[in-house]
Amino acid sequence: MEFRQLQYFLMLCKELHFSEAAYKLGISQPTLSQQIRVLEDEVGVPLFDRVGKKTVKTEAGVILERYALEVVQQLENAKQAISDLTDLNAGHLRVAVLPSDLDYRLTSLLIDFHKEFPNTKVQVIPSIDIVNKVLDNEVDIGVGLAIKPDSRLNRIPFYTETYSLYVHKEHELAEQDIISPTDLSNIPLVMYPKGFYGRELIDTWCEEQEVSIEAIMETGSATSLFQLVKEGIGATIQPSQLIESFQSLGIRAIPIKGSPIRDLEIFYRNDKYLSLAAKTFMKRLEVFFHNTL
Incomplete structure (x- = not known):
C-alpha cells in the first residue's frame, strides 16, 4: 500500500465523485480508478459502491478512511517537527x-x-x-x-468578557453608569446579522431576560457598526473591552446589568x-x- 494511493483514496472519500476527485488530484479518471482497484485488491474488499452515478463508501471504506487520515496526519506531524529543527x-x-x-x-x-x-x-x-x-x-x-x-x-x-451598550457621547444615555436589560427594548440598535456568534449570544441572553431588542441596521463589520454609532444611527451591544479600540470616535461604553458573558x-x-x-x-x-x- 503506497502513500500516494492513500492520498487518492482520501480525495475520493471527500468528493465521492471520480471525475471531481481526479480533477483535484491532477490525474486522469482512469488513473484514479485503476489505483483504487489496486488498493481494493490489496485489502481484499470493495472500498466504494457505485450506485448509478453515485459513489458511496462501503463499511470497509469508512474504516480505511479513519486509519488513512491518521497516517496522513502523523506524516504531516513528522514534517512539522523536522521543520522546527531545520527551517x-x-x-x-x-x-x-x-x-x-x-x-x-x-x-x-x-x-x-x-x-x-x-x-x-x-x-x-x-x-x-x-x-x-x-x-x-x-x-x-x-x-x-x-x-x-x-x-x-x-x-x-x-478569557471571559462581559458586554456593554455602546452609544455616541451625545446620546441621551451617555452619562448613565449602568443600564438595565429592560431599557434595551426602547433603544434602536445596530447589530451583527443573525447567524453571527455574537448576535446569537445576545439573542439567547435577551430571551433569558425576557427582553426584545430591535436592530434597525445590520452589518458584519465591527468597524462599520461603530461608525454607525458615531453617526448617531443607533447604539450597539458589543464586548466591553472593544472600547479601547473605538474610544477615539467619541463613543461611550455603558455596562449592562447582568450582561451577556462569553x-x-x-x-x-x-x-x-x-x-x-x-x-x-x-x-x-x-x-x-x-x-x-
Missing part, C-alpha cells in the same frame, strides 16, 4: 477566529508575533464554523466561543503536532487578552 521557524500558521470583533483585536498581537517569527507565514481566517475548520485540518488553531467537550480536540479556556477558548486537534510558532502564538494570545483586563 528556523519557517512555516505556515493558520488560525480561525470569530469574525469582526475578534480578528480586529489581533492586529497588535500579529505585529509582535511577526517580529519574533518573521519567517512564519500567518493566516488569520474569520469564520463562523471554526470547529469544523479545525477538525478538517483547514486551520491549525481555532479561537472562538467555548465549545462542548470533544474527544478529538484539546481546549484551552483563556467565554473564549483556543482549540486544536489532539493528534496534531504544534510547531514552536503555533505554541508561542497561543501563549501570546493568552497573555495579550489577560493584559486587556
